Amino acid sequence: xxxxxxxxxxxxxxxxxxxxxxxxxxxxxxxxxxxxxxxxxxxxxxxxxxxxxxxxxxxxxxxxxxxxxxxxxxxxxxxxxxxxxxxxxxxxxxxxxxxxxxxxxxxxxxxxxxxxxxxxxxxxxxxxxxx
Amino acid sequence: xxxxxxxxxxxxxxxxxxxxxxxxxxxxxxxxxxxxxxxxxxxxxxxxxxxxxxxxxxxxxxxxxxxxxxxxxxxxxxxxxxxxxxxxxxxxxxxxxxxxxxxxxxxxxxxxxxxxxxxxxxxxxxxxxxxxxxxxxxxxxxxxxxxxxxxxxxxxxxxxxxxxxxxxxxxxxxxxxxxxxxxxxxxxxxxxxxxxxxxxxxxxxxxxxxxxxxxxxxxxxxxxxxxxxxxxxxxxxxxxxxxxxxxxxxxxxxxxxxxxxxxxxxxxxxxxxxxxxxxxxxxxxxxxxxxxxxxxxxxxxxxxxxxxxxxxxxxxxxxxxxxxxxxxxxxxxxxxxxxxxxxxxxxxxxxxxxxxxxxxxxxxxxxxxxxxxxxxxxxxxxxxxxxxxxxxxxxxxxxxxxxxxxxxxxxxxxxxxxxxxxxxxxxxxxxxxxxxxxxxxxxxxxxxxxxxxxxxxxxxxxxxxxxxxxxxxxxxxxxxxxxxxxxxxxxxxxxxxxxxxxxxxxxxxxxxxxxxxxxxxxxxxxxxxxxxxxxxxxxxxxxxxxxxxxxx
Numbered sequence: 001x002x003x004x005x006x007x008x009x010x011x012x013x014x015x016x017x018x019x020x021x022x023x024x025x026x027x028x029x030x031x032x033x034x035x036x037x038x039x040x041x042x043x044x045x046x047x048x049x050x051x052x053x054x055x056x057x058x059x060x061x062x063x064x065x066x067x068x069x070x071x072x073x074x075x076x077x078x079x080x081x082x083x084x085x086x087x088x089x090x091x092x093x094x095x096x097x098x099x100x101x102x103x104x105x106x107x108x109x110x111x112x113x114x115x116x117x118x119x120x121x122x123x124x125x126x127x128x129x130x131x
Numbered sequence: 132x133x134x135x136x137x138x139x140x141x142x143x144x145x146x147x148x149x150x151x152x153x154x155x156x157x158x159x160x161x162x163x164x165x166x167x168x169x170x171x172x173x174x175x176x177x178x179x180x181x182x183x184x185x186x187x188x189x190x191x192x193x194x195x196x197x198x199x200x201x202x203x204x205x206x207x208x209x210x211x212x213x214x215x216x217x218x219x220x221x222x223x224x225x226x227x228x229x230x231x232x233x234x235x236x237x238x239x240x241x242x243x244x245x246x247x248x249x250x251x252x253x254x255x256x257x258x259x260x261x262x263x264x265x266x267x268x269x270x271x272x273x274x275x276x277x278x279x280x281x282x283x284x285x286x287x288x289x290x291x292x293x294x295x296x297x298x299x300x301x302x303x304x305x306x307x308x309x310x311x312x313x314x315x316x317x318x319x320x321x322x323x324x325x326x327x328x329x330x331x332x333x334x335x336x337x338x339x340x341x342x343x344x345x346x347x348x349x350x351x352x353x354x355x356x357x358x359x360x361x362x363x364x365x366x367x368x369x370x371x372x373x374x375x376x377x378x379x380x381x382x383x384x385x386x387x388x389x390x391x392x393x394x395x396x397x398x399x400x401x402x403x404x405x406x407x408x409x410x411x412x413x414x415x416x417x418x419x420x421x422x423x424x425x426x427x428x429x430x431x432x433x434x435x436x437x438x439x440x441x442x443x444x445x446x447x448x449x450x451x452x453x454x455x456x457x458x459x460x461x462x463x464x465x466x467x468x469x470x471x472x473x474x475x476x477x478x479x480x481x482x483x484x485x486x487x488x489x490x491x492x493x494x495x496x497x498x499x500x501x502x503x504x505x506x507x508x509x510x511x512x513x514x515x516x517x518x519x520x521x522x523x524x525x526x527x528x529x530x531x532x533x534x535x536x537x538x539x540x541x542x543x544x545x546x547x548x549x550x551x552x553x554x555x556x557x558x559x560x561x562x563x564x565x566x567x568x569x570x571x572x573x574x575x576x577x578x579x580x581x582x583x584x585x586x587x588x589x590x591x592x593x594x595x596x597x598x599x600x601x602x603x604x605x606x607x608x609x610x611x612x613x614x615x616x617x618x619x620x621x622x623x624x625x626x627x628x629x630x631x632x633x634x635x636x637x638x639x640x641x642x643x644x645x646x647x648x649x650x651x652x653x654x655x656x657x658x659x660x661x662x663x664x665x666x667x668x669x670x671x672x673x674x675x676x677x678x679x680x681x682x683x
Contacts, residue, residue, distance in 0.1 A: 011241035011257045016371050016457075020574045022683055036681040037330050038245075040253060062241070063496050063608070064256040087536020091461070091495060094602065111461055111494070112590065114581045 002030040002126050005053040007044035009060065009068045015021045017090060017111070018059035024115035025122065041072045044080060053084065054126045060090040066099060073103050085125045089113065139158040139173040161415040161576075161585075162373035164538060170530035178533060183428070187523045189443070191431040193424050194524040195482040196447040201520035206478075207485040208510045209286055209451075213238035213263035214497050216614050216619075217273035224278060226500065227236050230295055235278070236286040236487055238262030238497070239296070244331040246292050246667025256602070259446040260612035261497060262288075266620045266662045267627075271299040272306065280304040284315040284356075286451065286485070291333040293320040294342055295663050298654040301354065315356035317407060317451070320346055321363045323384045326560050326677070327569065328370035333667055336557055339676035342649065344391050349650035359402065360388060361451060363409040364426075369457050371573020374418055375539065379428045379546035380565060381408065382433065383556040386547075389438055390555075399438045403445030407484070412477040413455030414470060420526060420544075421535035423450065423481035429540055429547075452483035459494040462590035463598055467491035472509050479513055480526050486510060492605055499606050563680055620662060627660040635659050636669045643673040 006022045008015050015037050022032045033051050035044055048056050060068060069088055076082045088100055089109040097108045106125045109118050152170065158166045167174070185191060188198030197203060210227060212235070213220045224235055241263040242254040248266050258264050265271060280303065289296045295439045297318055304314045322339040325332040330340065334350045343360065350357045363500075364381030372380065385408075394403060410426065412419040427448040454474035466515040472486040478486050490498035490506045498506070514520060526532050550559055559565045579585045586592045609615075634658035642652050649670075656666055 011247075011254060011331075012261075013325075013328070014370075014553055015330070016570075016573050019570050019683065020371070020577050023570065023574050026683070029137075032683065034681050034683055036679045038679075061256065062261055064260065067256040093495060093605070115578070116581075 001055040002055070002122065003051065004032050004055050004057060004122065005044070005048045005051060006032060006034045006057045007039055007047070009039055009041055009058060009072070010062060011038055011045060011063055012060070012062035012064075014036050014061045015046060015059065017061065021057070021059070021089065021115070021118055025119060028115075028119040030119075030122070032069050036058060041068065041075050044072070045075055045081065048084060049079070049081060054129065055122055056084055056086045057122070058086065058088045058090075060088065060092075063091070065090060065092055066096060069100055069103055069105060073105075083129070085129050087125065088120065089118070135173055135176065136214050138171055142171055142173055152229070152367060160374075160418040160535075161413070162375055162418060163543070164535070170358070170534055172530060174530055174534040175537075178537070183533075183537070184360045184527060190435065190446060191428040192447055193428045196427070196449060196484070198523075200482060200523040201479070201514070202523070205514045205520060206483050208232050208507060208514075209232045209234045209236035209485055209487050210490075210498075210503050210506050211236045211238050211288065211487045212498075212503060213240075214261070214606065215259040215608055216264055216616055217270040221274050221276050221278075223500065223503075224274075225501065227507065228278070228283070229637050230504060230507060231511060234284045234286065234485070235542050237274075237288065238288060239460055240264045241331065243296075243663055244289060244292060246295075246333045246663055246671075248664030249613060249620055251664060255613050258616050260608055264616045265296070265299070265611070266530060266616065266664070267623045267660045268302055268657055269619065269623045269660065271296075271303050275300075275303050275307075279309075279503035280307055281309040284317070286317040286319075286361075288319050288367060290319055290322050290325050290329075291331055291339065292663055292667065293318045294346055294650050294653050295657060297346060297350075297354075297357070297665055298650065298657040301654065302658050311354050313356065314354055317358040317361055318346065318358045319363060319409070321384070321388075321409075323387065323556060323560060324363050324366050324380075326679075327365040327380065332677045334670065334674040335677045336561065338670075340391050340557070344397075344536055345648045345650050347392055348395060348397055348648055350404050350405070351397065351497075355405070358405050358407045358449075361409040362388070362405050362406065365409045365411045365453050367569060368411045368413075369455075370484060372569045373572050373576075374415075374422045375542045375546060376569065376572065377411065378422055378429075378539070378543045379550070380556065381410065382426065382543065383547050383550040383559075385392075385430070386433065386437070386551075387556045389631075393438070399434070399440045400445050401440040403438075403440055404442060404447075407449040407451055409451045409453065411453055411455055412474050412481055412483075414458050414473060416473065416477050417532055417535055418426075418539070419477050420481045421451075421532055421539045423483075424524075424527075424532075425543060427482075428536075429543060439671070449484040450481070451485040452478040452481065452485075453486070454478070454488035456489050456493060457597045458587075459489050459491070460587060460590050461494045463601070464491045464494060464603055465588055467494065468505060468509070471506060472513070475509055475513055476519070479519060480524075482524060491587060495603070496605050499604060501604075517594075532584045623660050624662075631659045632656070632661045632665070635661060636665060639666065640669050640673060643670050
């Protein structure tokens with residue numbers, strides 16, 4: 001069973017997307033841990049380590065996706081867990097998708113992505129990761 | 132045979148003769164209420180004009196809270212604005228006022244809303260991002276520089292830190308020579324919906340409720356022109372509820388606040404005339420208008436019958452209305468201008484007192500000056516060019532609208548009763564029940580959108596592939612904003628009397644442990660230039676912080 005951590009970093013409280021996606025992943029048979037709102041990058045990573053998840057999904061709507069993702073990837077390297085794949089969803093302008101992928105983000109699911117796309121995308125990434 | 136019987140008989144004939152030959156697929160409103168093909172007087176059987184509608188400005192206020200509505204004054208046009216720092220936002224405020232906006236509506240950044248100072252390392256990325264950063268009184272002085280606070284009223288979207296922002300606003304007015312009793316405006320100050328939806332809570336619900344009532348109590352005599360709370364359904368709807376839940380949760384929260392105030396010994400008629408509601412009007416035109424009319428009627432009955440209000444002003448649902456943000460699209464964003472126009476027409480037909488509509492780029496980020504101006508112009512065109520403001524409640528009497536208003540009232544009331552039976556809104560929030568019900572609805576709506584059952588033009592129907600890569604000009608926030616804001620904060624901290632700040636915070640802490648009204652002590656601290664985060668940290672020590680229980 002795929003274990004997913006959905007993280008909601010920063011102060012932004014809009015978590016309808018995070019929660020409905022979590023529900024969709026759960027209905028697709030995955031085990032989903034949602035951190036709740038207002039989490040620091042370290043809190044999200046500690047939860048990921050503790051829960052031994054296969055993938056981390058970040059939900060960001062307040063425009064801080066570049067800064068926060070950069071911080072997360074850096075901290076993952078410091079903690080030696082950079083092999084856990086990261087995906088990002090939320091309000092992500094097209095021009096930033098490439099920047100996120102260059103940082104090492106495996107997939108970006110901007111608003112408008114369907115539950116099906118997200119489920120399939122996550123399944124594919126985790127499968128590749130596990131080789 | 133009386134009139135209605137004759138119509139009913141004729142309707143049966145028509146259904147057999149015409150409808151059976153032209154069958155129509157069943158249709159529901161966005162909240163799931165069935166819509167018939169046509170409505171007639173036979174759909175309004177237990178309808179009593181004088182009881183259910185009456186006249187504008189009179190109980191039950193279905194048709195509007197003022198006798199002449201927009202013939203007297205148009206609604207107040209307040210576009211939600213604020214970004215970066217106080218200087219930038221002050222410039223935008225003045226621009227909007229020069230362009231004919233009639234009041235201000237301030238957006239604060241998230242650190243200000245959640246009680247963190249800009250120099251807190253946790254919040255750097257959020258400083259000045261979705262609203263203006265305010266740390267100390269100095270920022271508020273700059274924010275309202277050359278804006279006369281005895282003439283302009285300001286609406287503040289502020290909740291957990293509402294008492295601090297109120298205190299700062301009063302302190303700025305004082306410096307302008309405007310006494311408290313002349314200061315007018317609105318505080319959102321509606322903490323319960325932060326736990327359900329919006330998320331800018333700091334303390335646990337119970338001490339938060341105390342602060343809400345402290346503000347109501349403080350303002351009722353000293354700042355009589357301040358609307359002290361905006362009961363908000365808007366954010367719960369945006370978080371995924373349907374229209375019935377939006378209105379019912381809003382009214383059930385209102386009941387909770389009123390009960391808290393009554394427990395404090397405040398008379399309903401001493402504060403209810405200064406409360407307002409904040410609801411949404413989205414694209415499901417008739418359902419939204421019916422919802423507003425039904426909620427207006429319900430509030431009038433709740434205030435009068437449940438809380439025994441005597442003053443008709445206590446029974447009036449004064450409405451600040453917003454357009455729908457969740458229905459705005461990223462793709463083909465200019466279409467959002469049309470969506471906001473339709474919402475705005477609904478807002479006017481619903482009889483709001485104040486409105487703010489979404490700008491076309493807000494699915495991405497906060498609006499540019501250009502897109503904010505289009506929103507203001509949309510309001511002005513509807514207000515000054517269309518003539519739909521000439522007659523009060525011009526859709527009133529429509530068989531469909533009246534039938535839908537009655538149906539909405541029934542559904543909303545049933546949900547309020549359910550919450551009452553479950554121990555009230557606070558308990559339902561603490562148990563996570565409300566959050567779960569909202570999430571379930573959000574999930575269903577999202578599935579209906581993805582399946583194409585709910586049509587979104589340009590997104591899931593009539594898709595122009597060439598437009599998918601379109602880029603639009605967006606507001607760019609100066610990346611140095613946090614650094615600039617921190618510099619200002621540190622300058623203030625260096626210049627202020629730190630001993631006096633410490634003293635004021637110590638008094639505040641001591642009073643927070645007791646039961647006295649905290650607003651005067653917050654005002655003292657603010658006047659010494661204590662920062663938002665410092666004041667909140669003081670209260671955190673006493674009240675603790677709310678830990679969200681995650682509902683999935």
